[in-house]
Amino acid sequence: MPGTSVLDDIELIIEDIGGGGKPPASRNGGDSGGGGSRVPGSSSTRKYAIAIALAMVAILIFFMAMVAAFLVLRRTSTNWIAFHVPVLLWFNTVVLLASSGTLEVARKRQAVSDEKGFKRFWTVTTILGIVFVVGQVIAWRDLVAQGIHGSASLAVAFFYVFTVAHAVHLFGGICALLYVGFRKFRHSEVTRVAAAEVTSYYWHFMDGLWVFLFVLLYLGK
Amino acid sequence: MRALFSANHKSVGLRFLWLALFSVMLGMTLSLVMRAQLSQAGGVYANADRYAAITLLHGSLMVFFVLTAAPQCGFGYFLVPLQIGAREMALPLLSGLSFWMSAASLVAISISILLTPANGSLLWLLGVTCFCAAMILASLNMAVTVIELRAKGMTLPRLPITVWAWFVTAILSLLIFSVLVASSVLLLCDRLAGTQFFGLTGILITATGIWQRWFWFFAQAEVYVAMLPCFGIVTHLLATYSRKPLWSERIAVLALCAVGLFGFCIWGEHMFASGLNPYTPLVFSMLASSLGVPALLLVICWLGTLWNAKTRLTTAMLFALGFVSLFLSGGLSGIFLAKREFAGGSTGDAFVTGHFHLVMGVAATFAILAALFFWFPKMFGRRLNETLGKIHFWLTFCGVYMLFMAMHWIGLFERSFPPGTVVRVHGLSGVVGVATIATVSAQLLFFANFFWSLTRGESAGARNPWRSTTLEWFVPSPPPSENFQGGVPVVFRGAYELGVPLAGEDFVPQHLAPEQVAKLL
Numbered sequence: 001m002p003g004t005s006v007l008d009d010i011e012l013i014i015e016d017i018g019g020g021g022k023p024p025a026s027r028n029g030g031d032s033g034g035g036g037s038r039v040p041g042s043s044s045t046r047k048y049a050i051a052i053a054l055a056m057v058a059i060l061i062f063f064m065a066m067v068a069a070f071l072v073l074r075r076t077s078t079n080w081i082a083f084h085v086p087v088l089l090w091f092n093t094v095v096l097l098a099s100s101g102t103l104e105v106a107r108k109r110q111a112v113s114d115e116k117g118f119k120r121f122w123t124v125t126t127i128l129g130i131v132f133v134v135g136q137v138i139a140w141r142d143l144v145a146q147g148i149h150g151s152a153s154l155a156v157a158f159f160y161v162f163t164v165a166h167a168v169h170l171f172g173g174i175c176a177l178l179y180v181g182f183r184k185f186r187h188s189e190v191t192r193v194a195a196a197e198v199t200s201y202y203w204h205f206m207d208g209l210w211v212f213l214f215v216l217l218y219l220g221k
Numbered sequence: 222m223r224a225l226f227s228a229n230h231k232s233v234g235l236r237f238l239w240l241a242l243f244s245v246m247l248g249m250t251l252s253l254v255m256r257a258q259l260s261q262a263g264g265v266y267a268n269a270d271r272y273a274a275i276t277l278l279h280g281s282l283m284v285f286f287v288l289t290a291a292p293q294c295g296f297g298y299f300l301v302p303l304q305i306g307a308r309e310m311a312l313p314l315l316s317g318l319s320f321w322m323s324a325a326s327l328v329a330i331s332i333s334i335l336l337t338p339a340n341g342s343l344l345w346l347l348g349v350t351c352f353c354a355a356m357i358l359a360s361l362n363m364a365v366t367v368i369e370l371r372a373k374g375m376t377l378p379r380l381p382i383t384v385w386a387w388f389v390t391a392i393l394s395l396l397i398f399s400v401l402v403a404s405s406v407l408l409l410c411d412r413l414a415g416t417q418f419f420g421l422t423g424i425l426i427t428a429t430g431i432w433q434r435w436f437w438f439f440a441q442a443e444v445y446v447a448m449l450p451c452f453g454i455v456t457h458l459l460a461t462y463s464r465k466p467l468w469s470e471r472i473a474v475l476a477l478c479a480v481g482l483f484g485f486c487i488w489g490e491h492m493f494a495s496g497l498n499p500y501t502p503l504v505f506s507m508l509a510s511s512l513g514v515p516a517l518l519l520v521i522c523w524l525g526t527l528w529n530a531k532t533r534l535t536t537a538m539l540f541a542l543g544f545v546s547l548f549l550s551g552g553l554s555g556i557f558l559a560k561r562e563f564a565g566g567s568t569g570d571a572f573v574t575g576h577f578h579l580v581m582g583v584a585a586t587f588a589i590l591a592a593l594f595f596w597f598p599k600m601f602g603r604r605l606n607e608t609l610g611k612i613h614f615w616l617t618f619c620g621v622y623m624l625f626m627a628m629h630w631i632g633l634f635e636r637s638f639p640p641g642t643v644v645r646v647h648g649l650s651g652v653v654g655v656a657t658i659a660t661v662s663a664q665l666l667f668f669a670n671f672f673w674s675l676t677r678g679e680s681a682g683a684r685n686p687w688r689s690t691t692l693e694w695f696v697p698s699p700p701p702s703e704n705f706q707g708g709v710p711v712v713f714r715g716a717y718e719l720g721v722p723l724a725g726e727d728f729v730p731q732h733l734a735p736e737q738v739a740k741l742l
Contacts, residue, residue: 006725007733008683010732010733012692012695013711014707014708015372015710047312047365047370050369054361054364055361057395057396058361058396061400062399062403065399065400065404066403066406069407150414151414151415154416154417154418157414157416160416161410165406
């Protein structure tokens with residue numbers, strides 16, 4: 001085995017700002033992992049955006065696996081009794097859709113540096129999100145009070161599983177809303193604008209997912 | 222103590238390896254118990270329930286905490302930032318979280334065997350769900366790190382093939398573990414809330430236990446989650462020790478991606494045997510067989526790299542070659558199993574047991590050992606003893622072939638009788654028993670080597686003992702907490718510029734600028 005050689009003594013060329021796989025010069029070509037349009041220093045924002053995008057893929061697959069089971073069992077199972085979704089869910093849906101709207105208004109305010117307006121609409125969004133989850137809890141309690149349990153029929157079981165799983169994921173979104181709303185972003189590597197943007201992706205995704213699940217439960221009864 | 226709770230990628234990686242080491246010891250002890258049980262007619266050590274629980278624990282420990290966690294999270298966490306020139310993982314919080322969730326899951330799964338079957342299976346299921354969630358977090362973290370934190374100049378074609386493998390595995394595990402969580406949530410609902418998803422009118426209408434249904438639903442893709450990082454590690458080692466550029470590197474990378482893609486599509490394969498109505502058996506069977514194509518391409522790349530090479534037969538290289546051999550022989554018996562008629566009604570017999578132990582368990586373990594011998598100096602600043610390592614290799618290599626080839630024969634022999642006939646193959650069973658004991662005892666040699674080298678081993682000496690080109694070998698061993706002092710390195714070339722004469726050496730490190738090379742020439 002050769003001992004220490006001149007190659008070992010050559011120090012690494014160290015760059016201060018990090019990240020991204022951009023080639024040092026154009027001649028190096030190749031695919032650089034989409035580095036072209038990147039602004040130096042924005043890497044940390046992109047990092048969270050990519051993370052949330054991948055997380056959304058994972059969540060989508062999680063729900064789609066269950067949707068596949070839902071669609072198959074709806075046709076094949078003998079234990080499928082038609083079940084009408086509670087009326088309260090219509091109200092909840094409107095609340096959640098409205099929250100996506102207020103979130104966008106908040107971000108618009110943020111874009112024009114209207115910090116107060118941002119705070120106001122961001123808080124409204126958070127409250128609407130909480131109202132949605134509370135509404136879901138009331139809907140479950142009503143059902144349980146009527147004696148409609150998950151063991152009654154697979155249709156009911158799927159209703160509970162879908163709504164609870166969605167509510168749990170949405171709860172994560174509410175935590176993110178609270179975090180962005182209340183944290184002071186003075187010494188952090190991300191700005192409030194970036195954090196709000198990443199949160200908005202997730203929130204709209206949860207919104208869209210809810211609409212999909214609601215339509216599925218409504219039509220699939 | 223601080224290292225125990227740190228979210229630094231290196232300490233998380235090492236903790237995953239310790240977790241795997243613990244699981245391997247426990248899992249191997251259980252396999253001895255199982256062999257002892259099988260060697261006695263009627264079984265004297267445990268009743269059928271207890272035996273099934275032991276088998277389940279052995280399988281879950283080995284598959285989840287050794288084969289899945291060690292190559293992907295253990296070596297992956299430790300090496301990905303070092304190899305791509307980053308200071309830390311993209312989301313250190315997730316690194317720590319994924320480790321502690323895995324550790325909690327290991328505790329739950331191990332304890333489950335001590336409880337009553339009903340409570341035990343529930344706890345086991347909770348443990349598995351927790352592990353899946355941990356793996357989703359880990360793969361998310363890994364994928365973001367590779368996409369976003371590569372050093373300047375570390376373009377995709379310049380990534381070491383190990384990083385490619387970890388990246389593809391991360392994407393694959395993100396997909397399959399999400400499905401796994403979905404079905405375990407449904408199963409948990411059945412157990413806790415009285416729903417009937419898996420009941421008599423539910424998803425899988427079979428008389429077998431939930432374990433088998435549950436297991437095969439994902440086991441096939443899981444095989445690739447375990448195997449892909451091993452492919453990467455072995456390919457990297459073969460090139461490094463052959464002192465030749467990796468033969469058709471691009472094809473190797475494409476083959477890795479294809480394995481990941483097919484691996485995700487193939488899960489229906491095992492359903493032939495487990496009772497789910499196979500919607501399209503032909504498609505799955507074709508997919509299973511077509512997986513041979515990327516696998517074959519990889520083998521060709523390995524052989525092309527080894528062709529005419531002046532290989533250095535270190536212990537790490539021996540284990541890498543052992544992997545190639547085991548993968549080939551395991552893959553050959555797999556061709557039979559890709560045929561539907563052959564696989565139907567055959568789960569649980571000795572042929573299948575032999576097949577998947579050879580191709581998945583043992584081959585992957587060989588890759589893990591190869592990686593450990595290769596990166597041990599980087600991790601601990603000391604080297605494992607080569608002589609002991611080589612003895613350990615040969616004993617293990619001969620042992621596992623004796624063991625699992627005999628198992629294949631027993632399986633074939635049993636098949637030659639009509640189903641339902643109780644056949645006891647005494648001679649071969651004896652061979653299996655002896656080989657098991659020999660192989661397991663050979664591992665003691667490894668443990669001795671490992672723990673001895675950890676404190677007393679020969680110091681790693683030169684920074685780069687294997688004359689490798691990748692970045693991790695150009696920082697001190699063990700690496701400092703931020704990996705590269707004061708920033709991140711710049712990369713100028715691919716990872717396999719080997720066999721190039723330069724300054725009395727035969728390789729060009731990835732970080733050497735063209736002007737520096739010109740000066741040395």
